[in-house]
Amino acid sequence: MEKGYLSFILHAHLPFVRHPEYTEFLEEDWLFEAITETYIPLIDVFDKLIEDGVNFRMTVSMSPPLVSMLTDPLLQSRYIRYIEKRIEFAEKEIERTRHQSEFHRLAQMYHGYFTNARYIFAEKYRRNLVAAFKKFQDAGNVEIITCGATHGYFPLMNHNVNAMRAQVRVAVNHYEKHFGRRPGGIWLAECAYEPEIDKILQEAGIRFLIMETHGILFASPRPKYGVYAPIMSPSGIAAFGRDRESSKQVWSAREGYPGDFFYREFYRDVGFDLDYDYVRPYLHGDGKRSNIGIKYYRITGKTDQKEPYCPHKAMERAAEHAGNFLFNREKQIEHLSAVMDRKPIVIAPYDAELFGHWWFEGPRWIDFLFRKMSSDYKTISLITPMEYLEKYPDNQASTPALSSWGYKGYHEYWLNESNDWIYRHLHKAAERMVELAKTYPQRGENSLQNRALNQAARELLLAQSSDWAFIMKTGDMVEYAVKRTKEHIFRFTKLYDDIRSDKIDAAWLSDIEGKDNIFSDIEYHIYQ
């Protein structure tokens, strides 16, 4: 009989990037890389676990922009083009490395890796990876939770309850459309908890959310069990707090696994390493060197003299690290269960894209972890937050504290000199959207006007994505984030002016409907 539970949560999100106006677009690679390196490897792991009868539980939050992109026919066909170019490049690499056995084997490995990705994407799941996750959910192994409609940062839009409500309601409706049921839980973008969101979540039927550690520890009254049991917010939402110890083991530079010297080195990609003319056909139109996805070296150590990657050795390390993680969880849970009068739950949330994209061996680490748990570890059971609530429906009432999992634990990363200029525009646009929804309360007969109103809602939501403020702060790709913010605000403002003056530009509206086509069945009334 287990003494406690481990709840493994992956947050999968990418901003909505889709540019039909160009034949290819660098930032769309964010999605394609994540599909190849994270989502497909995870799907592969889950499929094999189920085939082998391994009983596992995992929670995955899939943001509406990610789900929208994964189900978008244009991006799906562009992914096929992307992966086929990788397969073609891997074939060339097999030929080029024929006299270098270590690299030759790796080239063959990548060829298999890309070919398998193509098979899973195009044939097994017929281009729809969301269907794969739905299948795991329907089988009872994975619980999919939602996220704000466009990963909007709630504490920085809290002046406008309607705007926050729209982020939640659009997300819930979108989830229902794709997964055939209502979501039980929500991942608040950047784990940014805002007390005002509580009632909105309750109205939307959300049962639980995930928070950063201090959002629970600083809650009032003081939570009896710290982060090892949920607390019930004033509106009755169960708030689960992240366990720092288990996070640290995966992330920390000192103790974290991904920095192991036998793991694959992310920063040695052939797109940068090989002869320019040779790789040029596989780079983007601008010819600037970029990642192609074949990386031949292991981390090796604090040196630029990298050793070739050895997959066999890396897998051994992943298995050892899975064992180490479980050993530590076992000790932790034994300790917690000794002081608690109920079974503790350890919440271990991570960005999904860590696994596979950054930490190449990450999906296999999860595979080893779940297999070991099902056979060797009886002290711990995997559980989803919803299952825990079924076992323990009575939880302490306490008000969670405003917090986020960002820099210093609050909002500074999204509110600083690099990005604070966006908020006056975002707030004004939200205010105007509510004004429009109240001015035009009924679905009139004027379908052009309805289309314009719905598109205004889409533009506002896209502008609110926390990713843009985030990128502005990181200092890289800033122009793109600025462009996206301005473009959506500009489109919103023009729609607002056109609707108010009853001069809607039908051709222009059709053009932006084609570009910003997220949430095809949105209804602007959600802003009322």
Added chain:
Amino acid sequence: MDKEILKEIFLLLIEVIKAFCEIIWKKIKGFFCLIWDRFFGVTDISSPDRVEEQEWGATGEDTWPVVPDGSLVRKEESQPRGKREEVVSAPIIPELPEDYGDNRMVLMVRDPECLFTYWEPRKDVVDNILNALGSMAHSAKMVLRVYDVTDVIFNGNNAHTYFDIEVTGGARSWYIHTGKPNRSFCVDIGFLTPNGTFRLIVRSNQVKTPPAGVSEVVDETWMSIEALYEEIHATEGFGSSESVREKAHKGWQEVIKESVSSFETSRVSPPA
């Protein structure tokens, strides 16, 4: 000999005139392209001249060349030059409005100790105040008056405390370090005269900073288990954002390479 020199000078002059004409021609052409794009909203990137004239984005990270009119056009790969590649719509993205004609001030919480405010004073409101101040107008300073309004229904006069910050340099926003977690605040922007008269332009909304430590409030039926709180250092080390997008720019492996500290600590002191 003189003839040779004259010939050289003459040829040189011809070269200068030729170069000058080319510059003029490019300018005229660029101007007409600009006018064309502005009115027809379409940029044809098939012209090899245009492609060569494109400049790269300032950061070097964005991959679309910036054409002279500021529209963004992506140079396409693997299509032969000279052949018509694609006509893309390249809308001009105008700057967003400086203001929206409101008289408003918005206050936001950044963290337990810091607030952020932005404002938009309407010109007629400011003018009225300055007129009313008469001769004192020239010596009046624009200030933010920051009120601690914790647990009071604020009427403008019943704040626990307040302090003023002089607003300089035509600022339209400000970070206010209150250093006070778990308190409520409201801010006025207005003119302060040397004799202490404060004239309000506009008042902000109220906000509450979050607590920065474990609550003193304990529920008797859910007495907290002290063992679970023993290792908490209230304000240290929280908020190790794990967003992969940040790592996309910094990279946890790079952090590891630096080997300075844990990933979490690095998030507290990110690179400049």
